[in-house]
Amino acid sequence: MEDLSILVCDDSETIRKQMIDTLGTIGITNVYEASNGEEAIFVCREKEPHLVFMDIIMPKKDGIAALKEIHHQFPHVKVVMASSTSGLAHLKKSKLLGAYSFIQKPISEITLMNIINKYLDERSKSRSKV
Template sequence: MAVKVLIVDDAAFMRMMIKDILTKNGFEVVGEAGDGAQGVEMFKEHKPDLVTMDITMPEMDGITSLKEIRKVDPNAKVIMCSAMGQQAMVIDAIQAGAKDFIVKPFQAERVLEAINKTLG
């Protein structure tokens, strides 16, 4: 059975890029959310195996969304994505429970490596 992934990013272009990498590699994208609040709702609805989460988004940022998702499921596997490779944000994300961190622009190999490592 394919691994179910939820993509949360306010940039439609980024969602499309991640979705393209995932579907080409046999993953099933069960949903796409444009902000963190929508991401939390879609997580509850679809119960994906993995979430890719942007950090900087309107409504609710990725770190807040990550914390909310982990309240719903403490074992949720979330990989953070951001163009801002700032050390503080990476640390905040990991402390909030992120399993890995991918910096934009994405390299397909890096995305797959992070996913495979996270899924164990």
């Protein structure tokens, strides 16, 4: 997991820090952060993380708009949408725009591990086919 890079994008500094701490406890140390969709797109351009955990409701550029742009410019970057509200409309729109997954906040360590393991398993399978 040392080569795995993750971007945590949320307008709440507290949530970002909690996620970064949790990722650290499970062995992920290559973590970037952004506080809105504009920053997330910039970080993706500069660092090209493997996974992005993206809040939906944020200032400047919301998660849906950022997802659309990231998916278009960096189709290999997997974006996981996170929301504290269970909006079915957000879920449908996220899936249509190419979201890798959709999770409910607060995000537990088990949820993070499940998504990371799913990503690593898929990456391993795709590499073994080459």
